Amino acid sequence: MPSPQKHVVIIGGGFGGIAAARALKRAPVRLTIVDRRNHHLFQPLLYQVATAALNPSDIASPIRRIVRRQRNAYVILGEATSIDTRRKIVRLADNESEVAYDYLIVATGATHSYFGHDEWIEPAPGLKTLEDAVEIRRRVLVAYEAAEREVDASEVANWMTFVIIGAGPTGVEMAGALAEISRRVLERDFRKIDPGRARIILIEAGPRVLPAMSPESSASARRQLERLGVEVITNSPVTAIDDRGVTHGGA
Numbered sequence: 001m002p003s004p005q006k007h008v009v010i011i012g013g014g015f016g017g018i019a020a021a022r023a024l025k026r027a028p029v030r031l032t033i034v035d036r037r038n039h040h041l042f043q044p045l046l047y048q049v050a051t052a053a054l055n056p057s058d059i060a061s062p063i064r065r066i067v068r069r070q071r072n073a074y075v076i077l078g079e080a081t082s083i084d085t086r087r088k089i090v091r092l093a094d095n096e097s098e099v100a101y102d103y104l105i106v107a108t109g110a111t112h113s114y115f116g117h118d119e120w121i122e123p124a125p126g127l128k129t130l131e132d133a134v135e136i137r138r139r140v141l142v143a144y145e146a147a148e149r150e151v152d153a154s155e156v157a158n159w160m161t162f163v164i165i166g167a168g169p170t171g172v173e174m175a176g177a178l179a180e181i182s183r184r185v186l187e188r189d190f191r192k193i194d195p196g197r198a199r200i201i202l203i204e205a206g207p208r209v210l211p212a213m214s215p216e217s218s219a220s221a222r223r224q225l226e227r228l229g230v231e232v233i234t235n236s237p238v239t240a241i242d243d244r245g246v247t248h249g250g251a
């Protein structure tokens with residue numbers, strides 16, 4: 001009698017989870033992918049959704065479609081809330097259901113850190129999910145609309161000042177994309193304001209942008225950002241944020 005197939009449960013249908021599922025395509029196992037969202041998200045292009053260059057559906061694909069042809073794979077929409085390694089079960093949030101496993105792969109990704117300042121979440125949302133991207137896009141477009149209706153010149157300038165904190169890849173991409181849409185796309189859409197005059201400020205605590213890359217790449221990225229009109233400030237940790245502005249570098 002053939003032995004029953006082992007059950008592999010993968011929590012997370014991101015790059016890691018999908019790669020694991022594909023690697024097990026021909027393995028003699030049953031696979032269950034559990035994700036709290038029904039889509040796999042191509043996070044590298046989130047900044048393009050946040051700056052209105054792409055639509056959410058351009059960077060999200062249903063997990064079911066990705067594994068449609070993989071006969072040993074089954075998909076459950078649900079949020080894993082706990083793992084009982086003794087009983088070998090994963091508990092899901094919705095109706096307290098449980099998924100039993102023989103082998104478990106946890107590929108739930110990472111989230112950003114506010115370094116002990118969780119009160120910054122509201123004024124300065126991160127960029128990890130489609131919801132984050134759509135919210136940032138909403139705030140950017142609403143700011144331009146508010147500037148167009150404003151009569152006080154200093155308030156117009158305030159509405160058209162965007163601060164990006166952190167010059168890692170996401171911050172650098174966001175700053176560059178925001179400068180590009182302001183100078184090249186939105187410029188033609190407004191009558192009273194000139195989006196091309198928007199201030200886009202990128203603030204980094206460390207000495208250079210893209211600190212994980214070579215000094216040459218950092219210098220090149222900085223030059224390209226400045227050519228797009230981005231104000232790049234380095235060696236200047238942000239110490240406070242509220243809905244009117246940020247305090248940085250002890251200033």
Ligand SMILES: Cc1cc2nc3c(=O)[nH]c(=O)nc-3n(C[C@H](O)[C@H](O)[C@H](O)COP(=O)(O)OP(=O)(O)OC[C@H]3O[C@@H](n4cnc5c(N)ncnc54)[C@H](O)[C@@H]3O)c2cc1C
Pocket residue numbers: 011012013014015016017034035036037039040041042043044045046047078079080081107108109110127128169170
């Ligand atoms: C804005 C941005 C830009 C990036 N740009 C690049 C780039 O240019 N190049 C590059 O190589 N990398 C880039 N990355 C990093 C890359 O996207 C990540 O390294 C990669 O997505 C990590 O894959 P993962 O499978 O570990 O996690 P994720 O892709 O985050 O997937 C985790 C999955 O787990 C699910 N999940 C989480 N918790 C639970 C739970 N409790 N229950 C059920 N499901 C759960 C989530 O819904 C998600 O689908 C970027 C990331 C971001 C945010």
